[in-house]
Amino acid sequence: MSVGSARAGPRGSPTDGGLIRRSRWRAENVDARVLLVEDDPSIRETTAMGLRSVGHTVDAAADGPEGLQRFRAHRPDVVVLDVMLPRMSGLELCRTIRSESSVPVLMLTARSDTDDVVLGLEAGADDYIRKPFAMAELVARVGAALRRSQRTDASDRITLGDVTIDPVGFTVTRDGQEVALSNTEFRLLLELAQRPGQVFTRELLLERVWGYDYLGDSRLVDVAVQRLRAKIEPDPARPTTVVTIRGAGYKAVR
Structure with missing residues (x-):
């Protein structure tokens, strides 16, 4: 019911x-x-x-x-x-x-x-x-x-340009300054950063980050990426760390 x-x-x-x-x-x-x-x-x-x-x-x-x-x-x-x-x-x-x-x-x-x-x-x-x-x-x-x-799935720090991710400390810094991320934003960034260069479809990110079947509702991913970029990209309108692959999804760039 x-x-x-x-x-x-x-x-x-x-x-x-x-x-x-x-x-x-x-x-x-x-x-x-x-x-x-x-x-x-x-x-x-x-x-x-x-x-x-x-x-x-x-x-x-x-x-x-x-x-x-x-x-x-x-x-x-x-x-x-x-x-x-x-x-x-x-x-x-x-x-x-x-x-x-x-x-x-x-x-x-x-x-x-x-x-x-x-x-x-x-x-x-x-x-x-x-x-x-x-x-x-x-x-x-x-x-x-x-x-x-x-939960986190890695122990070593990961660097993407001027962004550093500490999975153990659950922290992210940009140019040495800590960036406040939500749990979902952190998990999204970590998932992408662990496999730089790999293209993640929205459906795969829903499964890996949200951990639940959202019936293909890609708005969760798109809005989370938008919020993440606003915090880690010098120019969110021209992202260089988390980039869009048109017609495919997103990937992280070192």
């Missing part, structure tokens, strides 16, 4: 018909602190229940200011927030959180407009989920975001 649909309401199944198996989930994932910001009481309750059913600790807020206060007080491992929030929009909340932290942010949206989705990604969100959504899908994406934030 879907969460956020008229049929689901407060009766939406947080375990999605048994698709979530607690023992398997806990064997593969570390229990995490999740901040959930959702103004609809029934969706908030159902979603929180579903996340708790797989072992996560959930701190729930009903509007933007309350969500920001709880974020600063508790420093969660991942944030799930609705785009349409009272008193402070989800986009504004996401921008504020991103300015203070690289914590993974997943946005929930009932809108189907492509521009609205892109605005969320440009605000700093790592992922978005359309309402109504299956609880199993949200749990899977939260897990993927957590694994991305906790």
